[in-house]
Amino acid sequence: MKAADSEVPDAHFRVDKQNVSLWPPDPPPKTCPSQVLGRLLTVHAVVVFLTLVTVTSVLLQAILYPWFMGTISDVKTNAQLLKGRVDNISSLSSEIKRNRGALVAVGFQVRMMNASLGRISSQIRRLETGLKEASAQLQVLTSSWEAVDELNAQIPGLKQDLDKASALNAKVRELQSGLESIRKLLQQQNDILQVVSQGWKYFRGHFYYFSQISKTWYSAQQMCISRDSHLTSVTSEREQEFLYRTAGGLPYWIGLTKAGSEGDWHWVDGTPFNKVQSEKFWIPGEPNNYGNNEHCVNLKTSSLRSWNDASCDNTFPFICKRSYKPSEP
Ligand code: 2F8
Ligand code: CA
Numbered sequence: 001m002k003a004a005d006s007e008v009p010d011a012h013f014r015v016d017k018q019n020v021s022l023w024p025p026d027p028p029p030k031t032c033p034s035q036v037l038g039r040l041l042t043v044h045a046v047v048v049f050l051t052l053v054t055v056t057s058v059l060l061q062a063i064l065y066p067w068f069m070g071t072i073s074d075v076k077t078n079a080q081l082l083k084g085r086v087d088n089i090s091s092l093s094s095e096i097k098r099n100r101g102a103l104v105a106v107g108f109q110v111r112m113m114n115a116s117l118g119r120i121s122s123q124i125r126r127l128e129t130g131l132k133e134a135s136a137q138l139q140v141l142t143s144s145w146e147a148v149d150e151l152n153a154q155i156p157g158l159k160q161d162l163d164k165a166s167a168l169n170a171k172v173r174e175l176q177s178g179l180e181s182i183r184k185l186l187q188q189q190n191d192i193l194q195v196v197s198q199g200w201k202y203f204r205g206h207f208y209y210f211s212q213i214s215k216t217w218y219s220a221q222q223m224c225i226s227r228d229s230h231l232t233s234v235t236s237e238r239e240q241e242f243l244y245r246t247a248g249g250l251p252y253w254i255g256l257t258k259a260g261s262e263g264d265w266h267w268v269d270g271t272p273f274n275k276v277q278s279e280k281f282w283i284p285g286e287p288n289n290y291g292n293n294e295h296c297v298n299l300k301t302s303s304l305r306s307w308n309d310a311s312c313d314n315t316f317p318f319i320c321k322r323s324y325k326p327s328e329p
Contacts, residue, residue: 184326191327202324203242208232209320210246217296220253220318221268230269231255232321240281240304243319249302253318256297256307265297269321282307 192202200207207229215223221231232254234240243254255268266273283300287309294309298316310316 183329187329188324188326192324195324201246203239205324207322207324208243208246210252211317211320214315214317215253216315217253217257217259217312217318220316221255224318224320227320227322229320229322232319233267233269233271234278234281235271235274237280237304240306244299244302244304244306247299247302247306247319250299251316252299253316254297254299254307255321257295257312259295259312278307281305 192207195207196202200209202208209224209227209229211220211223217231224230232243233256234243234254243252256265256273257268258265264273265275265278281304283305286307287294287297289295289309291311293311296312296314297307297309298314299306299319300308
């Protein structure tokens with residue numbers, strides 16, 4: 001090493017106007033040319049290497065550094081953007097969590113609405129079916145409309161016919177009423193004739209039987225009762241006239257007696273006795289209670305004043321009386 005050190009001078013730079021040299025020009029080389037050449041090559045290589053290093057460094061500083069710095073800036077920017085997005089996502093996540101309950105409720109409401117829509121759809125189908133049926137019926141009605149118009153045109157004539165029919169109906173009812181009256185009269189006449197054919201006489205709603213046999217007053221009353229009647233009462237002058245005229249002057253028991261009472265005259269059929277009205281029917285001087293034993297009354301003469309009181313034990317013909325009762329239709 002010391003030999004080499006002694007052989008190789010200390011390196012230093014000298015720069016003149018044309019050359020750059022690692023070695024000083026002095027003292028002049030004492031080495032051989034090959035050594036000089038090797039050294040020059042080495043120096044040259046070193047210079048080239050250093051130049052390359054310098055150029056590379058410059059290039060790296062000029063190109064890569066800005067690119068690298070720009071990349072780092074981009075990374076920072078992207079990181080900030082990502083951080084912002086992460087923040088947004090976090091915020092959205094919170095929002096989504098807050099809205100999840102509302103979404104569940106909305107989902108439930110949606111399902112309810114779907115169910116309602118299903119029902120509404122079913123109802124709409126039913127309504128459509130009904131609408132079709134109604135449409136069909138409407139078509140039928142429409143087709144019948146002309147017939148209805150024709151019928152409407154006939155209404156005035158029909159009304160006139162109806163009026164005539166109503167008038168005829170009223171007349172028919174009137175006739176029916178008249179026929180019913182006639183029927184009742186015929187029925188009444190038939191009933192009367194039937195009773196009359198049995199020997200009774202008819203006068204103003206009552207039948208009278210003038211017997212041809214004689215009985216005591218009491219037996220006569222019993223006979224009348226057996227024929228659904230009583231010895232006759234007399235309640236009017238017209239009836240009195242009918243009786244005495246029909247009797248023709250023969251004595252007939254009538255239903256007036258005071259037997260069984262406190263001496264008061266009374267009708268045996270229960271008709272109230274009108275003493276004042278009856279005064280005009282007594283034979284003048286009667287009733288005299290002849291022999292103090294006359295408690296029954298008979299028609300004695302053919303006149304309005306025909307009543308006489310006589311003994312109830314006498315036997316006379318008698319007059320029974322009963323009401324006319326219409327038979328069932
Ligand atoms: O003179 C009146 C008198 O005549 C008859 O008796 C005698 C009558 N008797 C009979 O008819 C039974 C009385 O009643 C009558 O008053
Ligand atoms: Ca008398």
